[in-house]
Amino acid sequence: MYLIIIYALLFSIPKVYLSLIQINFLKDKKNKESYILNKEEFKNAGNYAIIKEKLSIISTIIDFIMFAFWITLGLKLLESLFSFGELINSVLIVLLFLIISSLVSIPLEAYSSLVVDKKFGFTKSGLSLFIVDKLKSLALLIIIGGLFILAFSWILINIEFWSLYAFLLTAIFIVGTNLLYPTIIAPMFNKFTPLKDNDLQDSINNLLQRAGFNSNGVFVMDASRRDGRLNAYFGGFGKSKRVILFDTLLEKISKNSLLAVLGHELGHFRHNDIYKMMSLVLCLIAILLFVIANMPSEIFTQANISQTPHFTIIFLILLSNLVGFVFTPIISYFSCKQEYKADEFSASLTSKKDLADALLVLVKENKSFPLSHPLYAKFYFTHPPLLARLEALGYKELAKNDN
Numbered sequence: 001m002y003l004i005i006i007y008a009l010l011f012s013i014p015k016v017y018l019s020l021i022q023i024n025f026l027k028d029k030k031n032k033e034s035y036i037l038n039k040e041e042f043k044n045a046g047n048y049a050i051i052k053e054k055l056s057i058i059s060t061i062i063d064f065i066m067f068a069f070w071i072t073l074g075l076k077l078l079e080s081l082f083s084f085g086e087l088i089n090s091v092l093i094v095l096l097f098l099i100i101s102s103l104v105s106i107p108l109e110a111y112s113s114l115v116v117d118k119k120f121g122f123t124k125s126g127l128s129l130f131i132v133d134k135l136k137s138l139a140l141l142i143i144i145g146g147l148f149i150l151a152f153s154w155i156l157i158n159i160e161f162w163s164l165y166a167f168l169l170t171a172i173f174i175v176g177t178n179l180l181y182p183t184i185i186a187p188m189f190n191k192f193t194p195l196k197d198n199d200l201q202d203s204i205n206n207l208l209q210r211a212g213f214n215s216n217g218v219f220v221m222d223a224s225r226r227d228g229r230l231n232a233y234f235g236g237f238g239k240s241k242r243v244i245l246f247d248t249l250l251e252k253i254s255k256n257s258l259l260a261v262l263g264h265e266l267g268h269f270r271h272n273d274i275y276k277m278m279s280l281v282l283c284l285i286a287i288l289l290f291v292i293a294n295m296p297s298e299i300f301t302q303a304n305i306s307q308t309p310h311f312t313i314i315f316l317i318l319l320s321n322l323v324g325f326v327f328t329p330i331i332s333y334f335s336c337k338q339e340y341k342a343d344e345f346s347a348s349l350t351s352k353k354d355l356a357d358a359l360l361v362l363v364k365e366n367k368s369f370p371l372s373h374p375l376y377a378k379f380y381f382t383h384p385p386l387l388a389r390l391e392a393l394g395y396k397e398l399a400k401n402d403n
Contacts, residue, residue, distance in 0.1 A: 002299075002302065003071055003299065003302070003303070004067065004068050004071055004072075006322075007064065007067050007322055008064060010322055010325070010326060011060075011063075011064075011321060011322045011325050012060055012061070012063070012064040014325070015056075015060045015325060016057050016060055016061075018375070018376050018379055018380070019053045019054075019056050019057045019060070020057070021373050021375060021376060022049075022053050022372065022373050022376040023050055023053045023054065024373075025371075025372065025373035025376070026046050026049050026050045026053070026369065026371075027046075027050065029046065029371050030042065030043050030045075030046025030047065030050075030369070031043065031046075035370045035371065035387065036360060036363055036364065036370050036386065037363075037364060037367075037370070041364070041367065042369075044120065044367065045367045045368060045369040045370075046369050048116075048120045048367060048369070049369040051116055052112070052116070055108060055111070055112050055116070058108060059105070059108055062104065062105070062108065063321065066101065066104060067318060070097070070314070070318065071303050071318075072303075075097075075303060075305045075311060075314065076303075076304050076305055078093050078096060078097060078310075079093065079305060079306070079308075079310075079311075081093070081096070086153075086157055086308070086309065087150070087153055087154060087157060087309075089308075089310060090149065090153035090156075090157075090308070090309045090310035090313070091146055091149050091150050091153060091310075093310040093311075093314075094149045094153075094310050094313050094314060094317075095141075095142060095145065095146055095149060097314050097317070098141060098145060098317070099138065099141065099142075102137075102138065102141065106134060110127075110130060113130060114126070114127060114130060117227070120367065121228060121367070122227050122228050122229060122367075123226065123227060123228075124224055124225060124226055124227060124228060125225060125226045125227075129225070129226065133189060136188055136189065140185070140188075144177075148169075148173050149313065151169055152166060152169060152170075152309075152313060153309045153310065153313065155169060156309035156312055156313070157309055162293070163289045163290060163292075163293040166289055167282075167285065167286055167289055170282075170285055170289075171282055171285075174278065174281070174282070175278075178236065178278075179236060181235060181236065182235035182236040182241075182242045182244070183236070183242075186221075186235065190221045190222055190223065190225070190226075191221070191222045191225075192219040192220070192221055192222075192242075192244070193219060193220050193222075194217055194218070194219060194220075195218040195219065195220055195245065196220075197250075200255060200258075201218060203255065203259060204218050204243065204259070204262060205218075207259055207262060207263060207266070207349060207350075208243070208266070210349060211263075211266040211269070211270055211345075211349060212270070213234075213241075213266055213269055213270075214241065215234070215241045215242055215243050216241065216242060217242055217243070218242075218243040218245065219242055219243065219244055219245070220244075220245050220246075220247050220250065221244050221245065221246055221247065222247055223246035223247055223248050224246075224247050224248050224251075227248075228248055228365075229246075229248065229365070229366045230246055230248050230249040230252055230253065230361070230362055230365050230366060231246045231248075231249060232244060232245045232246060232249055232258070232261050232262060232265065233265060234265050234266075234268075234269060243262065245258070248365075249261070252361060252365050253358060253361050253362075254357070256350065256351075256354040256357075257354055257355075257357050257358035257361060258358070259349075259350050259354065260346050260347075260350040260351070260354040260355040260357075260358045261346075261355075261358050261362075263345065263346030263347075263349040263350045263355070264342045264343060264345070264346040264355065265342070266345065266346070266349065267341060267342030267343070267344070267345030267346055268338065268342050270345055271338065271341055271342065271345070273338045273342070276334070276338070277331075277334070277335065277338075280330075280331060280334065281331075284323060284324065284327055287323065288316060288319065288320060288323050289316070291319065291323070292312060292315055292316050292319070295315065299315075328379060328380065329378060329379045331382070332378065332379060332380060332381055332382050333378075335382035335383070336381065336382065336383065336384045339382075339383050339384055339389070340384060340389070340392055343355060343389060343392065343393060347393060352393045352394060352395065353395065355393060356390055356393050356395035359386055359389060359390065360386075360390075363386050368386075370385065370386050370387060371385070371387075372385060
């Protein structure tokens with residue numbers, strides 16, 4: 001019971017509160033002076049953001065209900081289902097816990113994607129593709145997740161001071177996943193084809209060379225199959241690094257603006273931001289492992305379960321939301337600092353004007369509401385508000401519109 005109260009006080013209640021102040025802020029601002037978007041687009045973007053926050057509240061409530069269910073009854077039920085050896089039991093129980101948790105979230109995800117996003121002109125896919133994607137994700141969870149749980153459980157069973165070895169395993173898993181993602185995992189969901197525009201290819205290669213970035217190619221992703229939003233990113237580490245351009249981005253943005261977007265991503269590469277953020281995440285994982293490793297046995301007793309490897313892993317998963325939420329503003333703070341520096345790097349490679357124009361196109365096409373409650377922004381925003389980024393570039397006046 002104490003765990004449920006702590007979870008509510010440190011996660012559920014603050015999370016709902018932040019959503020509520022953001023909703024009230026959006027309701028007030030969406031009918032006032034518009035920025036960047038015209039009046040109708042500005043209002044629609046506000047309405048979309050409000051609906052998303054309401055769905056976030058529902059998701060938080062569901063998470064709390066599921067947490068209370070697992071602690072009071074669910075974990076004990078899971079343990080009663082299997083009677084194999086300790087290692088096999090651990091893998092099966094944790095996998096079943098993850099599968100059930102995933103299935104519970106699907107109805108809200110489906111409504112958000114297939115109803116809300118479609119209504120506002122984002123989602124391009126239908127129910128069949130949504131189901132196929134979920135089945136693929138489930139398969140990855142069972143195969144990759146199962147192997148990770150197997151290794152983690154073996155460490156818990158066979159090593160007395162297991163937390164250090166569990167941390168090393170987790171670090172290897174995270175790095176390995178990032179290495180495999182661009183060439184093995186991502187192609188399971190999208191089609192990647194080499195960029196065919198030779199002129200653009202030459203310009204991108206020149207940009208990469210100036211930044212000292214070596215990649216194994218520039219690829220176009222068929223993002224429009226699912227969504228109309230614009231994006232570009234660099235995937236993988238070492239020789240697996242790829243430049244990925246959404247096909248939607250190529251359709252909507254000028255060549256100079258696209259190069260500015262890539263220049264921004266190159267700024268993250270040049271400043272080792274990926275490794276810095278990964279280090280921060282690993283620090284959070286280390287804290288979480290320390291907490292779990294030193295958790296009093298009375299907690300297991302209160303939940304009416306045994307202190308077994310599978311329940312140790314499940315507690316790790318259950319408490320990760322809480323610990324992650326507490327550290328969210330810290331991650332947001334450092335991320336925003338990195339974004340400003342990446343903007344500066346992009347401006348040095350291309351120009352401030354090209355980057356400012358690119359940011360405006362991204363906001364307009366992605367229908368992002370450009371304003372936010374200050375507390376909500378400081379807590380959640382991993383990217384600074386657009387107006388602040390434009391001001392840093394010296395182009396805040398571009399946010400004005402002709403309404």
